[in-house]
Amino acid sequence: MYRSHVLVCGGTGCTSSGSPKIIESLQAEIKKNGLKDEVAVVQTGCHGLCALGPIMIIYPEATFYTLVKPEDIPEIVTEHLLKGRIVTRLLYKEAMTDEVLKSLNDTDFYKKQHRIALRNCGVINPESIDEYIATNGYEALGKVLTEYTPEQVIQTILDSGLRGRGGAGFPTGLKWKLAKGNDADQKYVCCNADEGDPGAFMDRSVLEGDPHVVLESMAIAGFAIGASQGYIYIRAEYPIAVERLKIAIGQAREYGLLGKNIFNTGFDFDIDLRLGAGAFVCGEETALMTSIEGKRGEPRPRPPFPAQKGLFQKPTILNNVETYANITQIILNGPEWFSSIGTEKSKGTKVFALGGKIKNTGLVEIPMGTTLRVIIDEIGGGIPNGKKFKAAQTGGPSGGCIPAEHFDIPIDYDNLISIGSMMGSGGLIVMDEDNCMVDIAKFFLDFTVDESCGKCTPCRIGTKRLSEMLEKITSGNGTLADLDKMEELCYYIKDNALCGLGQTAPNPVLSTLRYFRDEYIAHVVDKKCPAGVCKALLSYIIDADTCRGCTLCARICPSGAIQGKVKEAHIIDQSKCIKCGACMEKCRFGAISKK
């Protein structure tokens, strides 16, 4: 029995900012101070506030410490754990008010959130099945197996209004119903954990923080559609998540919660892992299943849909990690509870990975229908350095951008589609006035060019041509006709590509053209990049009146492009300048500007 639990975040974010060292040092200090039998150190999943990691929470006081360093540990142990004095200098200070707060749930970051999928992340030890059970874990599976018929399970999910969290938003209950309706000697339940969108990490965090919820929900799905085998397809680049899943599967088998005759009801279900080698296209459902079969991960045309002929030609359902993370709560709290959260056509909550130009980089879960303003300004703490919001990118390379004019639109599946973006898996990248929208479109296009599997021509060649046109524009050689050609090609690719990857690949271009055409025109007509990002369109200039002739810029210029005598104005030779910006950064008189 411990009188205090010290929770240290062991998500990927905090692990890379040094939480393993903190845990090691904590254990050593606790031992040194003779508190080994009184204080437990628990490694948890992600708390969401990755920007302030490593994060530590000490219970029962629920003290929230941020940016903890190994040097801080002796003080935390002797002051807080031994004498009960909170180390105030390490407390989480609210980004917005600078007010010192002690409890987690009172902070701006958490108080507007509604954590369903993330409810256990940062709360339990993901490597302990007992802690999962303590938070009502496996109760939903037990309830379903002993009290429900498969039809009732499907009806419950249908009634809840849950839609797939992987991006497209297909009703989950309907997917299950279709698979249930197809008879076969063997069916499969698959989990898509091949999170590939740049900037998205919510699935990883659920798997790292609460792996059992995915296992339990997959077993429920297996019961509902009549499957006895499940596969989790997860990227090999998620080593912590893979490890915790392996531990979780082992524990669940040991407890008889996976395997034969679960809860003595005659229901058999087991789960195996399949590691993906990091191809973006393997997140597409048909390519994912082809990859599980051991073949090269390429998509195939639909129909037949997976519910008819999926994995190994058998009826299969494939749901995303976050979708599964909602299932157990719907069973336990009822479909009415779930459908009371969110908007008319998008029920429940959505997890977003906040990234880019935002103070609180991290993971947030908000009810559907929350506005971008609340997510970015209130929960995210706003944009750093007093810069102005320009746009937010959702849906990664398949999505589009939301400009400032839609800052107050309630975010749900249908609203995002109507403004030319999409929910996607939940990456949300914030951009400010310093981001060039043409450059952003080019970034995502380059990503799809790299990741196109090459099976169909519109995607393989079309995205390459698009990327070339963007390159032409950003290097200052574009024409207005290129903009129209690009748009035409975008629609051609959308209509003709084989799979979701290709069909959505032009979205970043289309949505930036829609909302930021003026930026494209500035690149093409004025040969200027308004945000000052595209190097070919940029020149650094020294203002002769402000320059004191200190020679500092000339000395640090890596390409020897700056000429000038001591105490005389300097000049940049544009033909030699590589536009690194080092001179502007170093100038003490603000004499250098970029245009």
Added chain:
Amino acid sequence: MKSLEELRAIREMMQGQMGLRNEDSNQIRVVVGMATCGIASGARPVLTALSDAVQTKGLNNVAVIQTGCIGLCQFEPIVEILEPGKDKVTYVKMTPEKALEVVEHHLIRGQVIKKYTIAELIG
């Protein structure tokens, strides 16, 4: 796992311990003085006894926490019990045994053990 009862037995066993991580603001707070004076007069065994008892008995609405010097060093170990909407009760010169009585009578049954309170001692 052969039955839901089996699952629930594990849950109940674990929930007492997990109750430590409860963040409900309506919790009863049991505050143990753990400054040098408190520790010197034996507050640590009192703290662990309280914490263990609360968890074993599954009192999820009770948080056992530490605090610094209350200023009455001669009466240490001191344990204060703060219940929402009720007057603070201050127990003085506690021992692990007395602490267990407090859990049994005060926290579970709601009966203040007057003879251990500071009011009784100072009169």
